[in-house]
Each structure stands twice: as structure tokens, then as C-alpha cells.
Amino acid sequence: MDLLRIDDQFTDEERMIRDTAREFAASRVEPHVADWFERGTFPVRELAPELGKLGLLGMHLTGYGCAGAGAVAYGIACRELEAADSGLRSFVSVQGSLAMTAIHKYGSEEQKREWLPRMAAGEALGCFALTEPDRGSDPGSMLTRARRDGSDWVLNGTKMWITNGSVADVAVVWARTEEGVRGFLVPAGTPGFTASEIHRKLSLRASITSELVLDDVRLPADAMLPEAAGLRGPLGCLSEARYGIIWGAVGAGRSCYEAAVSYAKSREQFGRPIGAFQLTQEKLAWMEVELGRAGLVALHVGRLNEAGQVTPQQVSFGKLANVRAALDVARQARTVLGANGITLEYPVIRHMNNLESVLTYEGTQEIHTLVLGEAITGLSAYR
Ligand SMILES: Cc1cc2nc3c(=O)[nH]c(=O)nc-3n(C[C@H](O)[C@H](O)[C@H](O)COP(=O)(O)OP(=O)(O)OC[C@H]3O[C@@H](n4cnc5c(N)ncnc54)[C@H](O)[C@@H]3O)c2cc1C
Numbered sequence: 001m002d003l004l005r006i007d008d009q010f011t012d013e014e015r016m017i018r019d020t021a022r023e024f025a026a027s028r029v030e031p032h033v034a035d036w037f038e039r040g041t042f043p044v045r046e047l048a049p050e051l052g053k054l055g056l057l058g059m060h061l062t063g064y065g066c067a068g069a070g071a072v073a074y075g076i077a078c079r080e081l082e083a084a085d086s087g088l089r090s091f092v093s094v095q096g097s098l099a100m101t102a103i104h105k106y107g108s109e110e111q112k113r114e115w116l117p118r119m120a121a122g123e124a125l126g127c128f129a130l131t132e133p134d135r136g137s138d139p140g141s142m143l144t145r146a147r148r149d150g151s152d153w154v155l156n157g158t159k160m161w162i163t164n165g166s167v168a169d170v171a172v173v174w175a176r177t178e179e180g181v182r183g184f185l186v187p188a189g190t191p192g193f194t195a196s197e198i199h200r201k202l203s204l205r206a207s208i209t210s211e212l213v214l215d216d217v218r219l220p221a222d223a224m225l226p227e228a229a230g231l232r233g234p235l236g237c238l239s240e241a242r243y244g245i246i247w248g249a250v251g252a253g254r255s256c257y258e259a260a261v262s263y264a265k266s267r268e269q270f271g272r273p274i275g276a277f278q279l280t281q282e283k284l285a286w287m288e289v290e291l292g293r294a295g296l297v298a299l300h301v302g303r304l305n306e307a308g309q310v311t312p313q314q315v316s317f318g319k320l321a322n323v324r325a326a327l328d329v330a331r332q333a334r335t336v337l338g339a340n341g342i343t344l345e346y347p348v349i350r351h352m353n354n355l356e357s358v359l360t361y362e363g364t365q366e367i368h369t370l371v372l373g374e375a376i377t378g379l380s381a382y383r
Pocket of ligand 1: 094128129130131133134135136137138160161162163164203204209357360361362363364365366367370381382383
């Protein structure tokens with residue numbers, strides 16, 4: 001149903017990665033994900049080693065057991081995983097683009113050797129702790145502090161909405177020091193460090209989201225990521241993860257669209273399939289156009305990324321445009337399915353609810369709008 005035949009632009013290797021990720025999502029996740037969503041669980045310890053074996057964790061990184069794939073191949077994998085559920089893609093993004101990228105980009109040789117091979121294999125899990133209960137869009141004003149005590153560091157603060165936080169073996173925690181924001185590797189079980197799962201979410205239910213509390217957490221000097229200084233550190237990782245969302249959103253939208261097309265062809269009212277009515281066709285044609293455009297944006301930003309030319313503004317463009325398109329497609333698809341559209345028997349409302357989180361995390365739609373506004377006018381409107 002891809003009228004533009006965007007996938008024809010992929011290389012053979014990219015197509016192979018697409019098929020691998022698609023097959024994994026179809027066989028290991030899709031048959032169970034509605035149930036996980038309903039129960040609010042995600043069997044991350046079981047799935048992580050399987051994703052690791054397929055080379056899908058930190059796949060765009062090189063060395064230390066990582067696959068060293070191109071940006072487009074990584075994006076395609078995100079697309080296929082998110083077609084199953086945004087929770088699955090969120091896990092892969094946090095593990096690879098946030099936690100592993102922080103260590104790969106900013107870590108010491110010892111930190112990389114200690115964590116990256118096990119994280120790439122899915123044997124060790126990571127999380128990325130930037131957001132706080134009262135500091136979301138403005139992480140520069142974070143309250144979490146790290147102070148020196150001899151050669152040690154002592155961390156205090158609370159982090160909120162942290163994906164994989166309560167299952168992670170290592171948390172990448174961002175804290176303010178006297179020299180500005182720095183990143184720290186906090187192994188699970190460190191005294192004073194607790195992580196508890198956040199319940200009663202109605203979005204990304206097949207994903208673990210946690211609150212982390214750091215109460216006089218004492219860390220050795222070498223727990224700090226030596227190469228990350230200032231807010232540029234976490235923002236550099238977020239740009240990688242946002243890139244994956246540009247592709248992932250297309251997958252979630254595609255799943256809703258496919259459900260709508262199939263339903264429109266089989267559901268009959270007034271003696272005809274509802275797909276034979278012009279109003280339904282208008283919805284389906286509009287979804288095809290939105291998803292075709294989103295797919296082109298993803299591929300374009302992906303090729304720029306591979307050429308080392310992509311800018312944060314282009315990533316904001318893609319995240320803003322594609323998540324909005326996917327959410328609009330999900331809402332339209334929901335109407336095509338009528339009452340059936342509100343149940344977990346079909347993937348549509350699950351994707352729709354998930355996309356509300358995707359719209360908010362990794363920079364809200366408003367923040368990405370302000371990024372574009374500043375790029376257009378040269379005037380900053382954040383404050
Ligand atoms: C399921 C889920 C998983 C997450 N996983 C992680 C994770 O792994 N790690 C992590 O660190 N964080 C994570 N987050 C947190 C996420 O990144 C934040 O929720 C996001 O940055 C927004 O922060 P906030 O929720 O505090 O909203 P706020 O910043 O309080 O914003 C509330 C509203 O005000 C708007 N707003 C804020 N500032 C401005 C402005 N200057 N101009 C106009 N409007 C503005 C926002 O756009 C939004 O609409 C996750 C969130 C969710 C929902």
C-alpha cells in the first residue's frame with residue numbers, strides 16, 4: 001500500500017534489516033502486545049537478548065559489539081519495531097540511542113568496555129535520566145546535584161518518567177555540578193539509589209516507566225562520563241533518539257492505516273463495504289498521502305544523517321511533522337473502525353494512545369515548534 005514505493009530506494013542491506021526487524025516484530029511482539037498493553041507489562045529481560053542477537057541494540061554505533069549499521073538502516077528498524085508498538089521502539093531507542101550512545105560518545109575506554117558489549121547483547125539494560133518531576137522541557141534548570149567529596153561524587157535528586165528505570169542495570173544520570181551539567185553512570189543497587197515503576201499510565205503501557213530517587217548516592221570519580229560537559233551532552237543523545245522517532249512514527253501510522261484499509265474492505269453497511277463510500281476513501285487517501293510524505297521526510301533526514309550533514313533543526317522538523325502525521329492518521333483510522341476502533345482487538349487505539357507519549361517525550365511538539373520558529377526568524381521564544 002506504499003504508492004510512492006519509498007522502500008525501493010533502500011539498499012539490499014537496508015531491505016534485509018527491514019525484513020529482520022519486521023519478522024521479529026510480527027512473530028515475537030504482535031501476537032502478545034495487546035495483552036501486555038492491557039496488563040501494563042513488557043517482558044524486557046526476555047526480549048532484550050533476542051533483539052541483541054539480531055544486532056538491533058545500539059545498531060548505529062561501531063565497535064564494542066555494536067552492529068555499525070547506517071542511519072537509514074537504524075531508522076528502518078525503528079519503523080518496523082514501532083509498527084508493532086511504540087513501547088518496543090522506545091525500549092530500543094533508550095537502550096541504543098540514549099544510554100549506549102551516552103557511553104559511546106562521552107565515556108572513558110573502561111566505561112565503554114565495561115558496559116557496551118553487554119548492552120549490545122541485551123544482557124545489560126540501560127536507562128537515561130534527564131527529566132525531573134518539576135523540570136521537563138527546561139532541563140537546563142535541573143535540580144539534581146552532584147558534589148565532590150574527596151575524589152568521590154555524591155548525588156542527590158529525583159528523576160521522573162524514566163523509561164526502563166526500574167529494570168536497568170545502569171542509569172545514565174544527568175546532574176548539575178559546579179562545572180555545569182555532567183553525566184554519571186549509576187549501577188543498580190548502589191546505596192541510596194532507588195527506582196520504582198510508575199503505574200496507571202494510559203499510554204505506552206507496554207513499556208516500563210519509572211521514578212528514580214538519588215539520596216546521597218556516593219560514586220567513585222570514574223563514574224562520571226569524562227567527555228560530556230554541559231547540556232550539550234544529553235542533548236547530543238536526544239538528537240539521536242529523536243531521529244529514530246521520525247522513522248518509528250511512520251511505522252505506528254502505517255499499522256493504523258493498514259488496519260483501516262482492511263476493515264474498510266470487509267465491513268459492510270447499507271449493503272456495501274464502507275470502503276466503497278467516498279467519505280471513507282477520502283480518509284484512506286489522506287492517510288496514504290500523510291504517510292507517504294512522512295516516509296519521504298524520514299528517508300531524506302536519514303540520508304542527510306548518513307552524510308554527516310543533518311542539523312538539530314532538521315531532526316526537530318522530522319519529529320514534529322511525523323509524530324503529528326502519525327497521530328492524525330491514528331485518529332482517522334479509529335473513526336473508520338467505528339466502535340471496534342476503541343478495543344484492543346485492533347492495534348489502532350493502542351497506537352493512538354502511545355503516540356500521545358511520543359508527541360511529548362524527546363521534546364514536546366511545542367518545543368520543536370520553537371526550534372523551528374527560531375530557525376525561521378532568528379528569534380528565540382523559549383522564555
Ligand atoms: C512514557 C514517557 C517516557 C519517558 N521517558 C523518558 C526517559 O527515558 N528519560 C527522560 O529523561 N525523560 C523521559 N520522559 C520525559 C519527557 O521527556 C518529558 O515528559 C518531556 O520532556 C516534557 O516534560 P514535562 O512532561 O515535564 O512537560 P512540561 O515541560 O511541564 O510541559 C508541559 C506543557 O508546557 C509546554 N511548554 C513548556 N515550555 C514551553 C515553552 N517555553 N513554550 C511553550 N510551551 C511550553 C510543553 O510543550 C507542554 O505542552 C518520558 C515521558 C513519557 C511520557
